[in-house]
Amino acid sequence: MARGFRLIFATSLLLMLLGICNGSTIGICYGRNADDLPTPEKAVELIKNLNINSVRIYDSNIQVLKAFANTGIELMIGIPNSDLLPFSQFQTNADTWLKNNILPYYPATKITYITVGAEVTEAPTNVSAMVVPAMTNVYTALRKAGLHRKIKVSTTHSLGVLSRSYPPSAGAFNSRHAGFLKPLLEFLAEKQSPFLVNTYPYYAYRDSSSNVSLDYALFESSSEVIDPNTGLLYTNMLDAQIDSIYFALMGLNFKTIKIMVTETGWPSKGSPKETAATPENAQTYNTNLIRHVINNTGTPAKPGEELDVYIFSLFNENRKPGLDSERNWGLYYPDQTSVYNIDFSGKGTVDVNTGGNLTTVNGTSWCIASPTASEKDLRNGLDWACGSGNVDCSPIQPSQPCFQPDSLVSHASYAFNSYYQQNGATDIACSFGGTGVNERFQPQVLIVYS
Structure with missing residues (x-):
């Protein structure tokens, strides 16, 4: 004995030192802005075959929630910006939503996160003032149901929430959003909820290819970018983007808030001027991303730190507006054939x-x-x-x-x-x-x- x-x-001690006790995971975004997608049941079977255990959806669709029942897959569900007003105004609206949309399916459907609003600082109408009141009401509803320790409440951001992101150590939040961010960060710190951010090295390269090399964006760089303030060395754009958030949080003395990447990826097809949107580049980015995350590499500012990342997205979505790339982020076509080969196992230094x-x-x-x-x-x-x-x-x-x-x-x-x-x-x-x-x-x- x-x-x-x-x-x-x-x-136990060794696994703790290796970061497995809070090991990083790769998830997938299951967007449904299309009219030709397979049924939720077929999508779930595809996800199970990929051995993916974390999935983000953008609403609380009942058919989708039912499809994930008894799979053990952790689900991040969303409350869209259009619902922020009623959720922020009255506690009863959050209580009723939880009673009708969540409790009948939980815990068979393993809901672990609720995102209240999405990239509100980028929204055409100013709804940011509604986010924290809505989050508070959702949290209160969860607490009444005894689920506030099992389901985390947060909201997602674009990298545009920053006014500076280079060098990473100079990362700072845009002062225009101070009225929104201060109570939000206080909420996250108090409730031990993560800061959720959508980060896309693809856009950094596409919009500034003279300053960002393709190899650096694709995790393929053979050289390092040095942060002159810290001496930290960066070999890829994603790490630099994430660390800019870390430094922005530390600059406001929020050192305990974790970061989770709720969207990242690379399009396989684009408009004529989007020359980097190719299946080859998409495969390279996502393959290297998976390896980077599963290896528990962390970032230069947070080596070995847990970093959960959701790849965008499972399917191409033909109803998304904008350039051709917007409809071609998927790993799979709607007929469930792969756009390119991808291995979700990665090749880590630790095999469990x-x-x-x-x-x-x-x-x-x-x-x-x-x-x-x-x-x-x-x-x-x-x-x-x-x-x-x-x-x-x-x-x-x-x-x-x-x-x-x-x-x-x-x-x-x-x-x-x-x-x-x-x-x-x-x-x-x-x-x-x-x-x-x-x-x-x-x-x-x-x-x-x-």
């Missing part, structure tokens, strides 16, 4: 066999807390890492993904390793007054005996 416990603890009890780990170095250190010294090191060391320690708080195992050694190891990885993985970055220990995990198999 003691041997089994040690192995279980070692596995979810069907058994084996975990294989490639060799690399980590910083963990010494099991022989005193409780006082460990506590001092942990407090410093989470304070002056600027480590985001929210994942090791109660009810959060890395809280277990609930021990001082485990929590200190998480914080020590986060600081170590963020600061060049040098010996001095693993000191912590002598309580940090460098470890090198060689390729091995840890077996947990039941």
Whole structure:
């Protein structure tokens, strides 16, 4: 029994250090702005065959909710901008919507997020003032139903919510949106909900190809872009865009809010001037994106940080207005044949066999807390890492993904390793007054005996 416990603890600690306790995931956006799509049931079967476990839809269509029942797929559902007014005005409207549109299908349909409004700062009519009141009413309705800890409430943004995004460390929110953003960010921080952003390196390249190289946008760059303020090195546009959001949040002292990418992708076809919209580029972008996310790479400013990303989109949608590219973001044609080949498995440095009890780990170095250190010294090191060391320690708080195992050694190891990885993985970055220990995990198999 003691041997089994040690192995279980070692596995839990290792998975914590590798970020698997809050590992990144790839999802898919299931848009339905088309008149030739397969039934929701057929779409769900396609999604299941792809082994995708997270899906975003843009409304609360009853047929779609029913189709996802008993699949185990986590669903992000949306409340459109057109419904913000009634949701913001009266609590009873949110209560009735939850009673009629969500509760009959939950938990068979695994709803985990509700997005209230979408890219409201880009909307032709100013509806941003309605967002937080509507979110508050939806949250209150969930709390009445006892679901406020199981279903997170947020809203999505375009990158246009920023006034500056380059270099990433200069990221700042547009002051025109201050009246909307301050209460929104306070809501997200208090409710531990993520900041949802739609980021498209395709548009950055298309609209500024003289400043952005195609390889940089496609994760194919052989050179690095240096942030002159931080010295951080960027090899792709998506990381730079995400970090600009992180720095904008930190600039307003919202350091604990997580970021989730609710849309990104690359079109396979475009209008004559959209020469980069090709199946080859779309395949390259999405393949590299999946690998980047599944490897738990994080971003230069947040190495190893959880980053959930939704690819836009499952199908081409023929009713979307605008340039030809708008109707050609899909991985699949409406007849369910693929636009190009895509592998959702990725090729990570960590392979977890979810069907058994084996975990294989490639060799690399980590910083963990010494099991022989005193409780006082460990506590001092942990407090410093989470304070002056600027480590985001929210994942090791109660009810959060890395809280277990609930021990001082485990929590200190998480914080020590986060600081170590963020600061060049040098010996001095693993000191912590002598309580940090460098470890090198060689390729091995840890077996947990039941």
